[in-house]
Amino acid sequence: MCGRTACTLAPDDISKACEYRNKGEEQKRPRWREGDSDKYKPSYNKCPQSNSPVLLSLKHFQKDADSSERVLAAMRWGLIPSWFTESDPSKMQYNTSNCRSDTMAEKTLYKGPLFKGKRCVILADGFYEWRRQDGEKQPYYIYFPPVKAEQSPDEKDSTDDNGRRLLTMAGLFDCWEPPNGGEPLYSYTVITVDASKTMNWIHDRMPAILDGDEEIQKWLDFGEVPAKEALKLIHPIENIIYHPVSTVVNNSRNNTPECIVPLILKPKKEPALSASSKKMLEWLQSKSPKKEEPREVLKSPKLSQYAVSPKKTSAGLMHQWLKREGEPSPKRPKR
Structure with missing residues:
Protein backbone atom coordinates (compact mmCIF):
# COMPACT_ATOMS: atom_id res chain seq x y z
CA MET A 1 0.00 0.00 0.00
CA ILE A 260 13.47 11.43 5.66
CA VAL A 261 16.77 11.45 7.58
CA PRO A 262 18.24 7.91 7.90
CA LEU A 263 17.89 6.42 11.36
CA ILE A 264 20.29 3.90 12.95
CA LEU A 265 18.20 1.25 14.66
CA LYS A 266 19.55 0.09 18.01
CA PRO A 267 19.20 -3.56 19.04
CA LYS A 268 16.52 -4.16 21.62
CA LYS A 269 17.66 -4.86 25.19
CA GLU A 270 16.80 -8.16 26.79
CA PRO A 271 14.27 -7.82 29.65
CA ALA A 272 15.88 -7.51 33.07
CA LEU A 273 15.69 -10.57 35.35
CA SER A 274 14.23 -10.37 38.84
CA ALA A 275 16.41 -11.24 41.85
CA SER A 276 14.79 -14.67 42.29
CA SER A 277 15.13 -15.39 38.54
CA LYS A 278 18.83 -14.55 38.70
CA LYS A 279 19.29 -16.98 41.61
CA MET A 280 17.48 -19.70 39.69
CA LEU A 281 19.64 -19.05 36.59
CA GLU A 282 22.83 -19.19 38.68
CA TRP A 283 21.71 -22.42 40.29
CA LEU A 284 20.87 -24.04 36.95
CA GLN A 285 24.26 -23.06 35.56
CA SER A 286 26.22 -24.40 38.58
CA LYS A 287 24.25 -27.55 39.38
CA SER A 288 23.79 -30.25 36.78
CA PRO A 289 21.46 -33.14 37.59
CA LYS A 290 23.23 -36.43 38.23
CA LYS A 291 22.20 -39.65 36.64
CA GLU A 292 19.87 -41.58 38.91
CA GLU A 293 21.54 -44.69 40.30
CA PRO A 294 19.62 -47.98 40.39
CA ARG A 295 17.69 -48.35 43.59
CA GLU A 296 18.65 -51.05 46.12
CA VAL A 297 16.25 -53.00 48.26
CA LEU A 298 16.16 -51.06 51.52
CA LYS A 299 16.11 -52.71 54.87
CA SER A 300 14.11 -51.32 57.73
CA PRO A 301 16.08 -48.35 59.02
CA LYS A 302 17.42 -48.22 62.49
CA LEU A 303 16.14 -45.51 64.79
CA SER A 304 19.62 -43.94 65.02
CA GLN A 305 19.62 -43.28 61.29
CA TYR A 306 16.98 -40.58 61.64
CA ALA A 307 19.50 -38.35 63.41
CA VAL A 308 21.89 -38.42 60.48
CA SER A 309 21.87 -35.34 58.21
CA PRO A 310 20.41 -36.11 54.78
CA LYS A 311 22.73 -36.14 51.78
CA LYS A 312 22.70 -32.81 49.91
CA THR A 313 21.43 -33.95 46.56
CA SER A 314 20.41 -31.54 43.76
CA ALA A 315 16.79 -32.12 44.74
CA GLY A 316 17.65 -31.25 48.32
CA LEU A 317 19.36 -28.05 47.25
CA MET A 318 16.32 -27.10 45.20
CA HIS A 319 14.08 -27.78 48.23
CA GLN A 320 16.25 -25.57 50.44
CA TRP A 321 16.36 -22.81 47.84
CA LEU A 322 12.58 -22.83 47.46
CA LYS A 323 12.17 -22.80 51.23
CA ARG A 324 14.42 -19.74 51.54
CA GLU A 325 12.57 -18.00 48.71
CA GLY A 326 9.26 -18.59 50.48
CA GLU A 327 10.44 -17.17 53.81
CA PRO A 328 9.85 -13.49 54.50
CA SER A 329 12.99 -11.37 54.24
CA PRO A 330 14.28 -10.01 57.55
CA LYS A 331 13.22 -6.46 58.30
CA ARG A 332 15.86 -3.79 58.07
CA PRO A 333 16.63 -2.03 61.36
CA LYS A 334 15.18 1.45 61.55
CA ARG A 335 17.73 4.27 61.34
Whole structure:
Protein backbone atom coordinates (compact mmCIF):
# COMPACT_ATOMS: atom_id res chain seq x y z
CA MET A 1 0.00 0.00 0.00
CA CYS A 2 0.98 3.65 -0.05
CA GLY A 3 -0.35 6.01 2.58
CA ARG A 4 2.27 8.73 2.85
CA THR A 5 4.77 10.33 0.46
CA ALA A 6 7.41 13.05 0.38
CA CYS A 7 7.59 15.58 -2.46
CA THR A 8 9.88 18.48 -1.69
CA LEU A 9 10.77 19.99 -5.08
CA ALA A 10 9.45 23.40 -6.06
CA PRO A 11 6.97 23.50 -9.01
CA ASP A 12 9.60 24.68 -11.52
CA ASP A 13 12.06 21.99 -10.40
CA ILE A 14 9.41 19.29 -10.83
CA SER A 15 8.76 20.48 -14.38
CA LYS A 16 12.49 20.40 -15.10
CA ALA A 17 12.86 16.90 -13.62
CA CYS A 18 10.04 15.63 -15.88
CA GLU A 19 11.68 16.49 -19.22
CA TYR A 20 10.92 13.97 -21.94
CA ARG A 21 11.29 13.36 -25.68
CA ASN A 22 8.15 13.53 -27.76
CA LYS A 23 7.43 11.50 -30.89
CA GLY A 24 9.57 13.91 -32.92
CA GLU A 25 12.53 13.26 -30.57
CA GLU A 26 12.30 16.84 -29.30
CA GLN A 27 13.32 17.44 -25.68
CA LYS A 28 10.27 18.95 -23.96
CA ARG A 29 9.45 20.14 -20.47
CA PRO A 30 5.81 19.67 -19.35
CA ARG A 31 4.14 22.85 -18.19
CA TRP A 32 1.76 23.12 -15.29
CA ARG A 33 -1.96 23.31 -15.96
CA GLU A 34 -3.06 26.91 -15.40
CA GLY A 35 -3.27 27.71 -11.69
CA ASP A 36 -2.19 24.26 -10.51
CA SER A 37 1.39 25.16 -9.59
CA ASP A 38 -0.08 27.33 -6.79
CA LYS A 39 -2.26 24.46 -5.51
CA TYR A 40 0.73 22.21 -4.99
CA LYS A 41 2.77 22.71 -1.80
CA PRO A 42 6.09 20.87 -1.31
CA SER A 43 6.10 18.64 1.78
CA TYR A 44 8.17 15.99 3.51
CA ASN A 45 4.99 14.34 4.73
CA LYS A 46 2.08 14.23 2.29
CA CYS A 47 -1.05 12.32 3.28
CA PRO A 48 -4.37 11.51 1.56
CA GLN A 49 -6.62 14.52 0.78
CA SER A 50 -3.57 16.72 0.14
CA ASN A 51 -2.59 17.89 -3.36
CA SER A 52 0.26 16.15 -5.17
CA PRO A 53 1.95 16.74 -8.55
CA VAL A 54 0.57 14.42 -11.21
CA LEU A 55 1.75 13.83 -14.78
CA LEU A 56 -0.85 13.04 -17.46
CA SER A 57 -1.60 13.37 -21.17
CA LEU A 58 -2.33 16.90 -22.38
CA LYS A 59 -5.19 15.48 -24.45
CA HIS A 60 -7.32 15.21 -21.29
CA PHE A 61 -7.49 19.02 -21.26
CA GLN A 62 -6.98 19.86 -24.95
CA LYS A 63 -8.89 17.62 -27.32
CA ASP A 64 -6.77 18.62 -30.30
CA ALA A 65 -3.49 17.76 -28.55
CA ASP A 66 -1.47 14.64 -29.29
CA SER A 67 -2.03 12.02 -26.58
CA SER A 68 1.73 11.61 -26.16
CA GLU A 69 2.16 15.24 -25.01
CA ARG A 70 2.33 15.70 -21.24
CA VAL A 71 1.11 18.22 -18.70
CA LEU A 72 1.50 18.64 -14.93
CA ALA A 73 -1.49 19.04 -12.63
CA ALA A 74 -2.11 19.27 -8.89
CA MET A 75 -4.65 16.63 -7.84
CA ARG A 76 -6.26 15.60 -4.58
CA TRP A 77 -5.07 12.25 -3.18
CA GLY A 78 -8.09 9.94 -2.83
CA LEU A 79 -10.22 9.41 -5.92
CA ILE A 80 -13.69 11.00 -6.02
CA PRO A 81 -15.61 9.39 -8.93
CA SER A 82 -17.44 11.58 -11.44
CA TRP A 83 -20.78 10.00 -10.40
CA PHE A 84 -20.43 10.93 -6.69
CA THR A 85 -23.71 12.66 -5.70
CA GLU A 86 -22.83 14.29 -2.35
CA SER A 87 -22.01 17.99 -2.26
CA ASP A 88 -18.92 17.48 -0.06
CA PRO A 89 -16.10 15.14 -1.20
CA SER A 90 -15.13 14.49 2.43
CA LYS A 91 -18.38 12.47 2.74
CA MET A 92 -16.89 9.78 0.53
CA GLN A 93 -17.42 6.56 2.53
CA TYR A 94 -14.66 4.49 0.91
CA ASN A 95 -10.90 4.77 1.22
CA THR A 96 -9.76 5.42 -2.35
CA SER A 97 -6.17 6.52 -1.75
CA ASN A 98 -5.03 3.13 -3.15
CA CYS A 99 -6.57 0.62 -5.56
CA ARG A 100 -5.47 -2.98 -5.98
CA SER A 101 -4.23 -3.90 -9.44
CA ASP A 102 -5.89 -7.32 -9.30
CA THR A 103 -9.42 -5.94 -8.78
CA MET A 104 -9.43 -2.45 -10.33
CA ALA A 105 -10.83 -3.72 -13.65
CA GLU A 106 -13.88 -5.06 -11.79
CA LYS A 107 -14.71 -2.41 -9.18
CA THR A 108 -17.10 0.36 -10.20
CA LEU A 109 -14.90 3.00 -8.57
CA TYR A 110 -11.94 2.27 -10.81
CA LYS A 111 -12.98 0.43 -13.97
CA GLY A 112 -14.59 3.58 -15.41
CA PRO A 113 -11.41 5.69 -15.22
CA LEU A 114 -9.28 2.70 -16.30
CA PHE A 115 -11.17 1.96 -19.53
CA LYS A 116 -11.71 5.65 -20.33
CA GLY A 117 -7.94 6.16 -20.43
CA LYS A 118 -7.73 8.29 -17.28
CA ARG A 119 -4.23 7.08 -16.44
CA CYS A 120 -1.73 9.27 -14.62
CA VAL A 121 1.70 9.19 -12.94
CA ILE A 122 2.00 10.41 -9.35
CA LEU A 123 5.33 12.12 -8.64
CA ALA A 124 7.21 11.99 -5.34
CA ASP A 125 10.71 11.96 -3.89
CA GLY A 126 9.74 8.71 -2.17
CA PHE A 127 7.05 7.06 -0.06
CA TYR A 128 6.82 5.73 3.49
CA GLU A 129 5.88 2.28 4.69
CA TRP A 130 5.62 0.85 8.19
CA ARG A 131 6.94 -2.54 9.27
CA ARG A 132 5.03 -4.23 12.10
CA GLN A 133 7.14 -6.19 14.57
CA ASP A 134 6.53 -7.19 18.18
CA GLY A 135 3.54 -4.88 18.42
CA GLU A 136 5.50 -1.86 17.17
CA LYS A 137 5.60 -0.05 13.80
CA GLN A 138 8.91 1.13 12.34
CA PRO A 139 8.65 3.58 9.39
CA TYR A 140 10.88 3.23 6.32
CA TYR A 141 11.50 5.71 3.50
CA ILE A 142 11.54 4.08 0.04
CA TYR A 143 12.84 5.67 -3.19
CA PHE A 144 14.76 5.22 -6.44
CA PRO A 145 18.57 4.78 -6.21
CA PRO A 146 20.44 7.99 -7.18
CA VAL A 147 21.54 8.22 -10.80
CA LYS A 148 25.23 7.58 -11.42
CA ALA A 149 27.32 9.94 -13.55
CA GLU A 150 28.15 7.26 -16.14
CA GLN A 151 24.48 6.41 -16.85
CA SER A 152 23.05 7.35 -20.25
CA PRO A 153 20.74 10.35 -20.82
CA ASP A 154 17.76 8.01 -21.22
CA GLU A 155 18.42 6.64 -17.73
CA LYS A 156 18.53 10.16 -16.28
CA ASP A 157 14.92 11.02 -17.07
CA SER A 158 12.88 12.41 -14.17
CA THR A 159 15.95 13.54 -12.17
CA ASP A 160 16.67 16.78 -10.33
CA ASP A 161 19.94 18.77 -10.33
CA ASN A 162 21.39 16.47 -7.64
CA GLY A 163 20.83 13.31 -9.69
CA ARG A 164 17.86 12.17 -7.62
CA ARG A 165 15.12 10.46 -9.60
CA LEU A 166 11.53 11.34 -8.93
CA LEU A 167 9.57 8.26 -7.95
CA THR A 168 6.95 7.68 -10.68
CA MET A 169 3.90 5.74 -9.45
CA ALA A 170 1.10 4.56 -11.73
CA GLY A 171 -2.37 5.81 -10.89
CA LEU A 172 -5.89 6.53 -12.10
CA PHE A 173 -7.70 9.86 -11.89
CA ASP A 174 -11.20 11.22 -12.30
CA CYS A 175 -12.95 14.58 -12.43
CA TRP A 176 -15.87 15.32 -10.09
CA GLU A 177 -18.10 18.36 -10.54
CA PRO A 178 -19.99 19.63 -7.46
CA PRO A 179 -23.78 19.16 -7.97
CA ASN A 180 -24.40 22.78 -6.89
CA GLY A 181 -21.80 24.18 -9.26
CA GLY A 182 -18.23 25.20 -8.59
CA GLU A 183 -14.70 24.29 -9.69
CA PRO A 184 -14.25 20.68 -10.88
CA LEU A 185 -12.16 18.52 -8.57
CA TYR A 186 -9.44 16.33 -10.05
CA SER A 187 -8.38 13.47 -7.78
CA TYR A 188 -6.32 10.28 -8.07
CA THR A 189 -5.65 6.86 -6.58
CA VAL A 190 -2.30 5.02 -6.43
CA ILE A 191 -2.33 1.53 -7.97
CA THR A 192 -0.77 -1.11 -5.68
CA VAL A 193 0.69 -4.56 -6.37
CA ASP A 194 2.19 -7.41 -4.34
CA ALA A 195 5.47 -6.28 -2.81
CA SER A 196 8.72 -7.25 -4.55
CA LYS A 197 11.43 -9.35 -2.87
CA THR A 198 13.29 -6.13 -2.06
CA MET A 199 10.62 -4.86 0.29
CA ASN A 200 8.15 -7.66 1.09
CA TRP A 201 9.78 -8.03 4.51
CA ILE A 202 8.58 -4.49 5.27
CA HIS A 203 5.04 -4.79 3.86
CA ASP A 204 3.13 -7.15 1.58
CA ARG A 205 1.97 -4.37 -0.81
CA MET A 206 3.75 -1.59 -2.71
CA PRO A 207 2.88 1.07 -5.31
CA ALA A 208 3.04 0.09 -8.98
CA ILE A 209 6.21 1.99 -9.95
CA LEU A 210 7.02 2.84 -13.57
CA ASP A 211 10.78 2.52 -14.06
CA GLY A 212 11.99 4.66 -16.94
CA ASP A 213 10.53 7.09 -19.47
CA GLU A 214 9.45 4.38 -21.92
CA GLU A 215 7.10 2.89 -19.34
CA ILE A 216 5.81 6.36 -18.40
CA GLN A 217 5.12 7.14 -22.07
CA LYS A 218 3.13 3.93 -22.60
CA TRP A 219 1.11 4.39 -19.42
CA LEU A 220 0.16 8.00 -20.23
CA ASP A 221 -0.49 7.67 -23.98
CA PHE A 222 -4.08 6.37 -23.80
CA GLY A 223 -4.60 7.28 -27.46
CA GLU A 224 -2.00 4.79 -28.69
CA VAL A 225 -1.82 2.23 -25.86
CA PRO A 226 -5.14 0.57 -24.86
CA ALA A 227 -5.84 -0.40 -21.25
CA LYS A 228 -5.18 -4.11 -21.82
CA GLU A 229 -1.69 -3.36 -23.11
CA ALA A 230 -0.98 -0.70 -20.47
CA LEU A 231 -1.81 -3.13 -17.66
CA LYS A 232 1.27 -5.19 -18.58
CA LEU A 233 3.32 -2.35 -17.06
CA ILE A 234 1.75 -2.86 -13.65
CA HIS A 235 3.97 -5.18 -11.63
CA PRO A 236 6.41 -5.14 -8.68
CA ILE A 237 9.95 -3.82 -9.26
CA GLU A 238 13.22 -4.49 -7.45
CA ASN A 239 14.96 -1.23 -8.41
CA ILE A 240 14.29 0.61 -5.13
CA ILE A 241 16.22 1.30 -1.95
CA TYR A 242 15.12 2.25 1.55
CA HIS A 243 16.23 3.24 5.04
CA PRO A 244 14.53 3.46 8.45
CA VAL A 245 13.39 6.89 9.60
CA SER A 246 12.16 8.52 12.79
CA THR A 247 8.60 7.94 14.04
CA VAL A 248 8.18 11.71 13.78
CA VAL A 249 6.71 10.93 10.33
CA ASN A 250 3.83 9.07 12.01
CA ASN A 251 2.08 12.39 12.57
CA SER A 252 1.16 13.90 9.20
CA ARG A 253 1.35 17.40 10.68
CA ASN A 254 5.12 17.02 11.06
CA ASN A 255 6.61 18.48 7.89
CA THR A 256 10.37 18.66 8.50
CA PRO A 257 13.53 17.20 6.90
CA GLU A 258 13.75 14.88 9.93
CA CYS A 259 11.02 12.78 8.27
CA ILE A 260 13.47 11.43 5.66
CA VAL A 261 16.77 11.45 7.58
CA PRO A 262 18.24 7.91 7.90
CA LEU A 263 17.89 6.42 11.36
CA ILE A 264 20.29 3.90 12.95
CA LEU A 265 18.20 1.25 14.66
CA LYS A 266 19.55 0.09 18.01
CA PRO A 267 19.20 -3.56 19.04
CA LYS A 268 16.52 -4.16 21.62
CA LYS A 269 17.66 -4.86 25.19
CA GLU A 270 16.80 -8.16 26.79
CA PRO A 271 14.27 -7.82 29.65
CA ALA A 272 15.88 -7.51 33.07
CA LEU A 273 15.69 -10.57 35.35
CA SER A 274 14.23 -10.37 38.84
CA ALA A 275 16.41 -11.24 41.85
CA SER A 276 14.79 -14.67 42.29
CA SER A 277 15.13 -15.39 38.54
CA LYS A 278 18.83 -14.55 38.70
CA LYS A 279 19.29 -16.98 41.61
CA MET A 280 17.48 -19.70 39.69
CA LEU A 281 19.64 -19.05 36.59
CA GLU A 282 22.83 -19.19 38.68
CA TRP A 283 21.71 -22.42 40.29
CA LEU A 284 20.87 -24.04 36.95
CA GLN A 285 24.26 -23.06 35.56
CA SER A 286 26.22 -24.40 38.58
CA LYS A 287 24.25 -27.55 39.38
CA SER A 288 23.79 -30.25 36.78
CA PRO A 289 21.46 -33.14 37.59
CA LYS A 290 23.23 -36.43 38.23
CA LYS A 291 22.20 -39.65 36.64
CA GLU A 292 19.87 -41.58 38.91
CA GLU A 293 21.54 -44.69 40.30
CA PRO A 294 19.62 -47.98 40.39
CA ARG A 295 17.69 -48.35 43.59
CA GLU A 296 18.65 -51.05 46.12
CA VAL A 297 16.25 -53.00 48.26
CA LEU A 298 16.16 -51.06 51.52
CA LYS A 299 16.11 -52.71 54.87
CA SER A 300 14.11 -51.32 57.73
CA PRO A 301 16.08 -48.35 59.02
CA LYS A 302 17.42 -48.22 62.49
CA LEU A 303 16.14 -45.51 64.79
CA SER A 304 19.62 -43.94 65.02
CA GLN A 305 19.62 -43.28 61.29
CA TYR A 306 16.98 -40.58 61.64
CA ALA A 307 19.50 -38.35 63.41
CA VAL A 308 21.89 -38.42 60.48
CA SER A 309 21.87 -35.34 58.21
CA PRO A 310 20.41 -36.11 54.78
CA LYS A 311 22.73 -36.14 51.78
CA LYS A 312 22.70 -32.81 49.91
CA THR A 313 21.43 -33.95 46.56
CA SER A 314 20.41 -31.54 43.76
CA ALA A 315 16.79 -32.12 44.74
CA GLY A 316 17.65 -31.25 48.32
CA LEU A 317 19.36 -28.05 47.25
CA MET A 318 16.32 -27.10 45.20
CA HIS A 319 14.08 -27.78 48.23
CA GLN A 320 16.25 -25.57 50.44
CA TRP A 321 16.36 -22.81 47.84
CA LEU A 322 12.58 -22.83 47.46
CA LYS A 323 12.17 -22.80 51.23
CA ARG A 324 14.42 -19.74 51.54
CA GLU A 325 12.57 -18.00 48.71
CA GLY A 326 9.26 -18.59 50.48
CA GLU A 327 10.44 -17.17 53.81
CA PRO A 328 9.85 -13.49 54.50
CA SER A 329 12.99 -11.37 54.24
CA PRO A 330 14.28 -10.01 57.55
CA LYS A 331 13.22 -6.46 58.30
CA ARG A 332 15.86 -3.79 58.07
CA PRO A 333 16.63 -2.03 61.36
CA LYS A 334 15.18 1.45 61.55
CA ARG A 335 17.73 4.27 61.34
